Amino acid sequence: MLADRVRQHLRTVAGSGAPIPYQALAEAMSLTPPNTIHRITVALEQLIEEDAVNQRPLIAALVVSKARGGLPAPGFFDCARRFGRLQGGDDTAAHASEVSMAAAYWRTD
Template sequence: MRISRQHWEALLAELNDACRQRHLLTYRALIERLQLPAPAMQTLVAALEYLATLDARSERPLRSSLVISQGASRLPRPGFFECVTRLGRFTGPSDGAAAASWHAAEVARVFEFDYPQEP
């Protein structure tokens, strides 16, 4: 799954704006803002997982944690937690108190971190 450079740069810009404004984005809103072509959700998820990998390698808070589901949980999709488990950042089930607590702490870390400008 690949994302165009234009969409990648737009994704980073949206996440930077969300971070600066201290708010979360839904997957649906992000797909609409970026105008991702089909299969939009798969493309977005792949891009967010790639970004999580880059952030983890650089020992930064995971910007992809700013993207959440529209549902009542207000958490990222289960695949996000599978990804962060693979990255060694989280252990446990993708729903429930442990996931919510870890996610809230990660979002707070993202909001406080000063990310370098992307080239």
Template sequence: MTAGVDADAVRAYLRGVARRGRPVLYRDAARELALEPPHTIHQLALLLEQLMVQDAQADVPLIAALVVSKQRNGLPAPGFFARARELGRYQGPDTGIPAREYHAAELKRAVDYWG
């Protein structure tokens, strides 16, 4: 992983994203965090999962909801939903109306809390 980019750095970056009030694409977040190849999106995903665990333990909104995929039409990657299920935060599928509704609610909570 890129030196200097850890979960704390990602959280600090995402707090700025929350203040803007709209999500950021994975590729843009990876670029702005200066993650270095190879596998920059995977690096970012691992860091986001760390943040999800921290947020669930602290019982606060998932700041990782602020990062979305262009290919998934504004939803996070399936790993977001899988981790949310593991953490007891979500029980539905990775796609469809339940995923969209859950993400919209979590995104709003994240913007309101972290912004």
């Protein structure tokens, strides 16, 4: 299942503490067109749901859009809010906090 492979890869990424772009994740998953980014976002939304339900930091926060200055796409915030996460008005601060928590929680040693 793609979501499981994405989580495993992001656990490795968490060790660096730096988010990666959607396209880099798609390439790491060896996805080919069409709809590569859509398949990544579907997997990330599944991970958001799993993490929110289990009260864990959102590993999906480690994936960002180059076009949004280091923030995830708006769908990340919409999905996180649907599951009661990232409440409040400052997306940049909320995301930075979530990245920090996710990197610490999910990194593999």
